[in-house]
Amino acid sequence: MSDKEFPAPVKYLDDRLGIGKIGRKNLRKVFPDHWSFMLGEIALYSFIILLLTGTFLTFWFKPSMAEVEYQGSYSLLKGLHMSEAYASTLDISFDVRGGLLMRQIHHWAAVLFIAAMMVHLLRIFFTGAFRKPRELNWVIGFTMLFLGIIEGFIGYGLPDDLLSGTGLRITQGMIQASPVIGTYMNFFIFGGEFPGDDMVPRFFIVHVLLIPGIILLLVSVHLFLVVYHKHTQYAGPGRTNNNVVGYPLWPVYTAKAGGFFFVVFGITALMGALMQINPVWLYGPYNPAEVTAGSQPDWYMGWLEGSVRIMPGFESHFWGITLSWNLIIPALLIPPAFVTLVALYPFIEAWITGDKREHHLLDRPRNMPTRTGIGVAFMTFYGLLWIGGGNDLIATHFGVSLNNVTWFLRFAVFLGPVLAFWVTRRIAISLQRADNDRLLHGLETGVIVRSPEGAYSEKHTPVGGYEAYTLTARDRLLPLDIGPETDDNGVRAPRRALNKLRAKLSGFYFADAVQKPTREELEEAQAHGHDADEIHELTETETYREVTSDRS
Amino acid sequence: MSDEKLPVVKADEGHGAVEVAEPIADPGIEPHEYRITDIDPKAADRVERQVSAMFTLAGVLALGSCVAYFAIPRDSVFEFGPLSGNANNMAIGLCIGLALFLIGAGAIQWAKKLMVDEEISEDRHPAHSSPEQIQDITEAFKQGAAESGFGRRTLIRRGLFTGLGLLGLPAVVLLRDLGPLPGRTLYHTIWAKGIRVVNDVTARPIKPADMIVGQLVNAIPANLPPLQEESAVEYQNARAKAAVIVVRIRPTEIRTKPGRENWGIDGILCYSKICTHVGCPISLYEQTTHHVLCPCHQSTFDLADSAKVVFGPAARPLPQLPLAVDSEGYLVAQSDFTEPVGPSFFERG
Numbered sequence A: 001m002s003d004k005e006f007p008a009p010v011k012y013l014d015d016r017l018g019i020g021k022i023g024r025k026n027l028r029k030v031f032p033d034h035w036s037f038m039l040g041e042i043a044l045y046s047f048i049i050l051l052l053t054g055t056f057l058t059f060w061f062k063p064s065m066a067e068v069e070y071q072g073s074y075s076l077l078k079g080l081h082m083s084e085a086y087a088s089t090l091d092i093s094f095d096v097r098g099g100l101l102m103r104q105i106h107h108w109a110a111v112l113f114i115a116a117m118m119v120h121l122l123r124i125f126f127t128g129a130f131r132k133p134r135e136l137n138w139v140i141g142f143t144m145l146f147l148g149i150i151e152g153f154i155g156y157g158l159p160d161d162l163l164s165g166t167g168l169r170i171t172q173g174m175i176q177a178s179p180v181i182g183t184y185m186n187f188f189i190f191g192g193e194f195p196g197d198d199m200v201p202r203f204f205i206v207h208v209l210l211i212p213g214i215i216l217l218l219v220s221v222h223l224f225l226v227v228y229h230k231h232t233q234y235a236g237p238g239r240t241n242n243n244v245v246g247y248p249l250w251p252v253y254t255a256k257a258g259g260f261f262f263v264v265f266g267i268t269a270l271m272g273a274l275m276q277i278n279p280v281w282l283y284g285p286y287n288p289a290e291v292t293a294g295s296q297p298d299w300y301m302g303w304l305e306g307s308v309r310i311m312p313g314f315e316s317h318f319w320g321i322t323l324s325w326n327l328i329i330p331a332l333l334i335p336p337a338f339v340t341l342v343a344l345y346p347f348i349e350a351w352i353t354g355d356k357r358e359h360h361l362l363d364r365p366r367n368m369p370t371r372t373g374i375g376v377a378f379m380t381f382y383g384l385l386w387i388g389g390g391n392d393l394i395a396t397h398f399g400v401s402l403n404n405v406t407w408f409l410r411f412a413v414f415l416g417p418v419l420a421f422w423v424t425r426r427i428a429i430s431l432q433r434a435d436n437d438r439l440l441h442g443l444e445t446g447v448i449v450r451s452p453e454g455a456y457s458e459k460h461t462p463v464g465g466y467e468a469y470t471l472t473a474r475d476r477l478l479p480l481d482i483g484p485e486t487d488d489n490g491v492r493a494p495r496r497a498l499n500k501l502r503a504k505l506s507g508f509y510f511a512d513a514v515q516k517p518t519r520e521e522l523e524e525a526q527a528h529g530h531d532a533d534e535i536h537e538l539t540e541t542e543t544y545r546e547v548t549s550d551r552s
Numbered sequence B: 001m002s003d004e005k006l007p008v009v010k011a012d013e014g015h016g017a018v019e020v021a022e023p024i025a026d027p028g029i030e031p032h033e034y035r036i037t038d039i040d041p042k043a044a045d046r047v048e049r050q051v052s053a054m055f056t057l058a059g060v061l062a063l064g065s066c067v068a069y070f071a072i073p074r075d076s077v078f079e080f081g082p083l084s085g086n087a088n089n090m091a092i093g094l095c096i097g098l099a100l101f102l103i104g105a106g107a108i109q110w111a112k113k114l115m116v117d118e119e120i121s122e123d124r125h126p127a128h129s130s131p132e133q134i135q136d137i138t139e140a141f142k143q144g145a146a147e148s149g150f151g152r153r154t155l156i157r158r159g160l161f162t163g164l165g166l167l168g169l170p171a172v173v174l175l176r177d178l179g180p181l182p183g184r185t186l187y188h189t190i191w192a193k194g195i196r197v198v199n200d201v202t203a204r205p206i207k208p209a210d211m212i213v214g215q216l217v218n219a220i221p222a223n224l225p226p227l228q229e230e231s232a233v234e235y236q237n238a239r240a241k242a243a244v245i246v247v248r249i250r251p252t253e254i255r256t257k258p259g260r261e262n263w264g265i266d267g268i269l270c271y272s273k274i275c276t277h278v279g280c281p282i283s284l285y286e287q288t289t290h291h292v293l294c295p296c297h298q299s300t301f302d303l304a305d306s307a308k309v310v311f312g313p314a315a316r317p318l319p320q321l322p323l324a325v326d327s328e329g330y331l332v333a334q335s336d337f338t339e340p341v342g343p344s345f346f347e348r349g
C-alpha cells in the first residue's frame, strides 16, 4: 500500500472524523523527560485502576442498610445481625474468588491515588509550574485532590463496619456543629437522625457515579491542557522558554507511559495480593454504641483529625444558641482556609510579583527562596496537624504524656511553620550563593599547593560550559516598583495603600534572593584567578604533587 | 555581588524580572550520546530477547492466574509469617500483579534501550490569540449580539434572567424531602421515668448490690432491645443516643453538683456514653482517677465530678441520667436525660 492512503479501518475513521489531522499534530509531540514528571502519571493510573476495580466491586456490593443475618463463610460472625452493605463486603472478601484481591487493590490504589496527587502538587508548587499560563490547570488539579480525598473518605464509609461508621459519626458531629444550618444539614444528609438507613445508599451513588464522573471530566481537561500548553521543562542547554526538548510521544512516550501504567497496576496488584488493608471482618458491624481504641482513619484524613484533636474545648452559649468553637475553628475554618490559600496561591504570587509573562521553564526551588519557604511552611503545618491525628499513638509509643504531646502541638502548629519558613529560605539562599561561587570560582579540587613563597592555596577548576549555562539560566528577579506617590502634576496615584502593600510583599518576596553573576563579574573572576582561589585546569602532575606537598 | 545596583522594574511594565545580557550564551542541546545498544548489535539483540521474555512470561502468568482461580480451593490458607492469607487470593494476585508488572517493565526497557533516543525540540507559541484573531472574533460576537438585540431589548433580557434565576428554586426545593426537620428529636432519648437500666450485652437488669466499687458497666434502657424486632433503623437511632455507662464510686470521692444530690444510688452514677465532642462512644475507664477517655480525640471526663471535661477537645460534661431503684430493687431512670446527649448543635442553647 502506498503512503498516500490510510489502511482501511483508519481510512474509515478518517473519512468520518478526520483523525489524521489530529494525529499529525500529536503523534510526534515532544515531552521532556524527568523523574518528577511521573508523579502525575501515577495519580492518573491509580485513578484508572480505581475505576476498574471499583466497577468489579459494584457487581457484588449491596449498598443497603437493611438488616440481615450473616450466613457467609466467615465463621466468627455467623448468625450476627448486620447491614447488607457489611454482609456483602464480607461476601466479597470471603466468598467471591478474587474479591478480596480487588477490594485490597481498590483500597491501596485509593491511598496511592491521593498520595501521588499530593506529591505531584508539591512538585508543581516548588518548581513554579503553576505560573501563567497554567494557573487554571493548578486549580483543576487541586480540585481533583480535594474531590479525591472526599471520595476516598466516602469509600471508607461504604462497608459499614465499625471503623467506617465511627468515621462517619465524627463527620456527622462536625457537620452538626456548623452554625445555623448544622442540624438541618445533618438531617438532610443522613435522612434524619444518625445513623438512619440512608447513608450507605446515598454515599454509594456519590462514590461510584457523582465524584468519579466529575474527576473523570476534570482529568480529561487537565490532560488536554497539558498537551495544549506543552509540558514545562527544566532550564538547560538548548532548553528555552520558547521550545520544548525531549522525546516524541510516538513511539517513546507511548511505550514509556503505557509501560508505566502496567508497572503501577502491577505493583498495586501485588500489594493487594500480599499486604492486608482494611480487614473489615476484624472490626465487626457498625454499632453506634461501640468503638475500638486506637482507631485511625486513612492517612489523608489524619491532618483534619489532628486539627480537631489538639483544639482546646471552647464553646459559647448565649441567646439560646451554642457555638462550638472546638469544632468550628479546627474543622470548619482552618482546613477550608488552608485549602483555599493553596488553591489560590498562583494568583496570590502573581499579584505580589507583578509577573504577567508566560513561563515554561521550571524554577529550581532554591532560586525562589521565599516561595520554597512558604511551601515548606505549609508542609510543616500540615505535617504537625497530621502528627496531631496520632497524638495517642505518639504518647503510648514514646512513653510521653498525651497532655504534653497535645500542648506541644498546640504551640508547634503556629511556631513550626514560621521557623520552617525562615530556615528553608536561609538554606535556599545559601544554596544560591554556593551556585554563584561555583560559577565564579570553579570547583574545589581538594588540591592544596604551596607557592614558592610558602603560601598554601587550594586549586579550583572552572565548571563546564553546559553546567555553567544551566546555573545561569534563570531570571534576575527584583521587587516590584510602584512608582512615585504623586505624578508630575501632583495627582496622587490611585489605590495607593493597596499598591504599597503589594510593593512591601514583593520586597519581602525577593528580599535577599541572590542574583546570578553578570557577564562582567564572571569575566572578572576568571581574569584574576591568581589569589588564594585560583582557577585553572588541573594537570596530572599537580594531582600527584598534592600528596607530596601536603606532607612536606 | 551587586544586587543593590541592579535596575528596578516599573509596576506598569508588569514583571519583576530584569533583562541584562546573559552571562553565558546558550551552548545548545548537548550532543547525543550513543548507548551500547546503538553501537553493539549483540547488546541490542540481548535486550530484544530480554524484552520478549518479559512479555512471554507475562502471558504465562496470566494463564497461571486462571489456573489458580480454579485449582486452589477458595478457603485454603497460606501460612508464612506476615505473608499469610487466603491462598487463592494471593496466587491470583501474584500472577496478575507480576504479569502486569512484566508487561510494563518490558515496554519501558524497550523504549529506553532500543528506541531511538535522540532528543528533539518543538517550538512553543504563546497561548493568546493574535490581534487579527481578536478583532475577528470581537466583530463576530458584536454582530451576533446586535442581530439578537440582546443589548437593546431590555425587557427580554430581564425576563430571561428572572426566569432562569427562579428555576434555581425548584432545584433546591425538590431536595426538601431528603430528610425530616430536626424538630425536638435531638432533645430526647428513649429513657423515661421507671425504665430499667440493663446490661448492654446480657440485657439483664442491674441491682445496686451487683456493682462493686470501681466497676463500670455499659448499659442500655430496657425498652431498647424490643425495638430491634420492630425496626432496625429505629433501634440503631435509639441506641446511638441512649447508650449509657453505669459506674460505682466510693461516695466519699464523689463531688456532687448542687441539684443532683439524689441522682445516684450509693455512689452508683449513670452518664451518657456518647461523647459530647462529636459523638463517639467513650470507652476507656481508669478506676483510680475515675476518668473515662474517648478513643476518638482523647477527651477525658471525670466521672466523680459530674463527668466534667478534664482534657481534650470536648467542651461539655457527659449528661447524667438521674437514677432511682424500683419496687423490685433494680436500677431505673428517674426521667429522660435533662439535656440533649451527644455532640453540640446550634439551637441547643
Ligand code: HEM
Binding pocket: A047, A050, A051, A053, A054, A055, A057, A058, A061, A088, A089, A092, A103, A106, A107, A110, A111, A113, A148, A151, A152, A153, A154, A155, A156, A157, A158, A159, A207, A208, A209, A211, A212, A215, A277, A278
Ligand atoms: C476516584 C477514586 C476512588 C477512591 C479514592 C476510592 C476509594 C475507596 C475506598 C477507600 C473504599 C473502601 C474499600 C474497602 O476497604 O472496602 C472504597 C470502596 C468501594 N468503592 Fe471506591 N474509590 C474510588 C472510585 C470508585 C469507583 C469509580 C467505583 C465504582 C465504579 C468504586 C466502587 C466502590 C465500591 C462498590 C466500594 C465498596 C466495596 C467494599 O467495601 O467492599 N470506587 N472506595
Ligand code: FES
Binding pocket: B275, B276, B277, B278, B279, B280, B294, B295, B296, B297, B298, B299, B312, B313, B314
Ligand atoms: S468524639 Fe470524643 S473526643 Fe472527639
